[in-house]
Amino acid sequence: MTYCVGITLDKGMVFASDSRTNAGVDQVCAYPKMHLFEWPGERVFILLSSGNLATTQALVRRLHLENSQENITSLKSVPNMMAAADYVGDVSVSIQSKQSGLCQSSANFTASFILGGQIAGAPMEMFLIYPEGNHISPSPYSPFLQIGEIKYGKPILDRIIRPSMNMADACRCALVSIDSTMRSNLSVGPPIDLAIYESEKLSINRRETFAKETGFLRELRSQWAEGLVNLFKNLPKFDWESGDR
């Protein structure tokens, strides 16, 4: 499994992804699920992937390959973000269809993607691309998209994320959301990749990788965990409780 989240703010976009892949409960590996395609000053795309690893790797390889070819549809040539999402959806469907046609297998070849970015002259946009190739973009009322193991980390996003918030706060919320998911689900694991795109910048502002038990992420995790316990201790008492509980 996987957990990826993309957040759209007034000021920019935040992307975060875990790195665990697994086939069943064994063959557990760490692969990045964040892929950057950047032509500074012209166009930039951040792609997060969830699902069959062979499908997602084939898609990323094909996107890179087609960027280097002239006169075909590619991330380098698409006229707008909507066309980019259509293109990624088409490539995804074609890879899945080819694989399903090649063999009689109960394996699941599907994959989902979050694609965000900006092309010079147009606003930044973000899409969730379904295995069927169609897509949705977030709304101001639900300014985030999730793929993979999405439920454990959704409550904190529902509570905190607002389009007007600043980028650093959204980054912290994404890390807490992934941390909560890692604690409750073995199929989501470190390191965590984080990317920040500031609107109109036309290049990736920041790209970081956080290992589980080092530096900033450890501090954030422990402070959040201790803070929750303290917050919990100070919740209202029931009228039937004795003073000492």
Added chain:
Amino acid sequence: MTYCVGITLDKGMVFASDSRTNAGVDQVCAYPKMHLFEWPGERVFILLSSGNLATTQALVRRLHLENSQENITSLKSVPNMMAAADYVGDVSVSIQSKQSGLCQSSANFTASFILGGQIAGAPMEMFLIYPEGNHISPSPYSPFLQIGEIKYGKPILDRIIRPSMNMADACRCALVSIDSTMRSNLSVGPPIDLAIYESEKLSINRRETFAKETGFLRELRSQWAEGLVNLFKNLPKFDWESGDR
């Protein structure tokens, strides 16, 4: 959908359930999913139900009916908690099988249950009874059981629940867990039923129903929500953040 949670502590057990039932997105109703069977001083059972409403109602009616009959297996007659869980599992399977046999339908007649209680002379116990009639009980490392829409409310249980904690804290944690689920999933809704059983008491200590926007639950919800935001605001800063963020 539904969300129910049962928590086993050293001192006793806590049970909590939402009240929303729905068929698709309409026919949304409120039904209690907590059912008490009590012979004070002799035996006590708390049953939480999730799944097909016709199945769970039929099961509860049949349990009550069989309690009033002599010389048959019933909650009143079972020799121990394990036999009680087997009995509820058997009744559940028989209701589901009968219904599935009566009609060709794609409807899902399955149901899951949490059954906790105590019979005089034996320790209190809790079971999660699957639609197949088999069951598990919690461990000291995972001292809670959940049925229904379980993922949204699991992170806070993972972080807070320990067997040594007191009953009131476990009640608060159960309410927060259900609140988080209600915020992220429309199929879980108020009022919330709460029951507390203190080990060796052989009667229900406390049974309360909390409406969404009244009194204690409103205070708990708002204090938790505000506390989370404050906790969030004080998380560590990234090294690239300016002082004012």
